[in-house]
């Protein structure tokens with residue numbers, strides 16, 4: 640029996656498309672201080688305001704993309720876990736930061752396996768954000784402390800530049816470039832600008848210059864936007880795309896704060912106005928398709944693009960359970976050194 644167990648961690652989805660389940664999920668998600676980073680009373684007030692209307696609207700959106708087996712994000716994540724498990728002789732579990740299966744359940748299942756003394760914790764995010772990776776790691780640490788688990792935690796951080804990731808992204812997306820197209824839009828999940836500033840360890844780099852992401856800085860080790868930009872540039876280079884043939888934008892804003900720009904919805908209108916007829920969109924902040932890719936881009940952005948004069952929007956699927964990605968994950972599980 641191997642001493643290592645693996646926990647693949649994704650964001651999570653509501654248990655069903657019922658409004659009450661969506662409300663419960665959104666409450667857990669948005670009350671996380673790493674997601675809405677306000678002091679508790681202000682956070683509680685803001686989330687209560689959001690929960691007055693959002694659950695019904697989100698439940699309809701979830702219902703439009705839900706599969707017979709459940710939430711696409713959870714179903715696809717489960718397929719990934721099973722495919723990685725089939726390649727390894729160490730236990731592989733799946734966990735979600737919000738909803739089920741929880742990180743607590745996954746950690747306890749692994750710790751209960753005979754001989755497991757280390758958990759290789761792999762948040763499924765290519766780029767760093769405190770609202771995704773940091774909160775997941777803190778939850779794992781909380782579970783270890785709460786249950787007194789004698790396991791070592793080895794974390795694979797944001798893997799945008801880790802060997803194998805870009806190869807898998809290129810391999811999975813390449814078939815979509817075989818048909819003629821006018822433009823590729825790389826649309827990432829957005830982030831409030833405040834989160835970017837908070838994650839800057841220098842305190843004076845991120846968003847202090849218009850081209851901050853192009854200027855080398857130690858801040859980029861935790862800069863979401865710099866890591867998105869690095870992925871976009873590397874992907875465009877690997878696909879041989881010319882400048883002007885691709886662009887980057889940020890989707891899924893919530894609330895009134897300023898989020899990082901350019902915004903995807905604005906960019907879609909601009910591209911249509913520039914005469915782009917056949918638009919490819921890929922979403923490299925997500926490794927598994929979810930409401931943000933299938934509904935926000937695959938349905939709403941597509942409709943917006945056509946209304947604005949475009950002819951076709953092709954959504955390139957996320958890595959999901961592409962064999963190249965599965966082998967990459969399995970290889971990381973085999974070779975990642977145990978944390979000191």
Ligand SMILES: C=CC1=C(C)c2cc3[nH]c(cc4nc(cc5[nH]c(cc1n2)c(C)c5CCC(=O)O)C(CCC(=O)O)=C4C)c(C)c3C=C
Nearest residue numbers: 650651652653674697712768770771828893924929930931
């Ligand atoms: C303040 C709000 C939010 C921040 C910050 C945020 C960061 C963030 N989220 C993802 C990945 C996903 N988010 C998803 C859904 C989703 N995200 C927010 C809000 C914030 N996200 C909401 C309210 C929702 C729920 C959907 C809705 O009601 O519109 C999902 C999909 C989940 C699913 O079930 O399919 C993912 C994945 C990242 C990577 C990120 C930071 C960069």
Ligand SMILES: [Fe+2]
Nearest residue numbers: 650828891931
């Ligand atoms: Fe989100």
Ligand SMILES: [Fe+2]
Nearest residue numbers: 845851852865
């Ligand atoms: Fe930057």
